[in-house]
Amino acid sequence: MPYNNTPIAPSKDVTGTVSLPLARVKKIIATDPDVSACSNNAAFVITVATEMFLQHLVEQSYNIVKSERKPRRNIQYRDVANAVARVENLEFLADVVPKTMTMKQFKQKQAKEDAARPASGTNGTGVNGQGTLDSHLGAKATEGQAVNGASHEESMEVDEDEEEEDDEGGEEEAQEPEQVDDQDRSGDDETSKSPEPPKAKPGEDHAMEQS
Template sequence: MPYNTTAIPPRKEVTGQTQLPLTRVKKIVSMDTEINTCSNNAAFVITLATEMFIQYLAEQAQNEAKTERKPRRNVQYKDLANAVLHHDNLEFLEDTIPKTAPYKAVKDQAAATRAKLQGKKPEGTGAEVAEAAGQPNGKKAKTNGSAKVNGNTTGARFVVDEEDPNAQLEMEMRQRGKPDGDDEDVNMTG
């Protein structure tokens, strides 16, 4: 059975009903500590304004989808992000709906920032920047000895980078997964 993808036409005139639940809007308004009470009329107007804003945002995203090199009928996240970037009156949503970036670009930028904080000057891109940040190809170096975490020697087989917050958790998970059978707690303080 096909999906019903027909658009709901916008209302031409204000009726006494809204598409969004009025009680939920009143509950959201009442969560604000500065507002004691909210009348039904005020909640109704807030609900209508919210519906109109959602409709406007969806229309702008649809226009972005239509203006692409290969126009689409479905609105995607990138269309919303482009609408926020191209329209000044939607600028306040830049933090809420950010433009997506490829993982590799974010990873390279993080490695460059890490290198800058360590006092090194990153040269090149990709693996070279990650190498300058002390993490060749994003992997941790393996050793046969013990690892040092915050000055304490542990029985792990991996070197833990002190700047990486996930490294200590990974090491503790490996320690916990040891098959030697002792049921003592893992020291989380380092």
């Protein structure tokens, strides 16, 4: 018994039901960590939008099938991939539905990539002088680390010199108060000794009395 591949046209009347299983759509939504809660109305609207998007994707894929020399009645994976590659509003699915390639094409592509890797320079520059973003960022990071390390060592040396100067200055300041104390003590000794009055001679006193 042949498979019945007669297309079923979607109903244009609003019936309030969807063809996709609503319970499964709710489970898929619940697996999203960014969605804390989803109401039944929101899940229904998402299901309707998904159904409409699938209809549009299948319609564009069927247009690709009709454009071939030998049109077919069924849609294959390559038809969907060609529709994603050709239709502008389906280009965001290029990573989800990539074009298929044979094992021979895959091996040739891998061989070209392996041959291009040894030709690249050690510093991340290619054959034509083109560089990669990772190599430039890595070089800048190493230069920044070297500069930061040198500045850190210089700052440590400066701090050590300042500490030595502070120690020397502290010793000099400690010696200066001792000298000041010695001078103060000598000054106090001198002031404590009162000067003795000069002694007058007897002849001078007699001459002054006669005058």
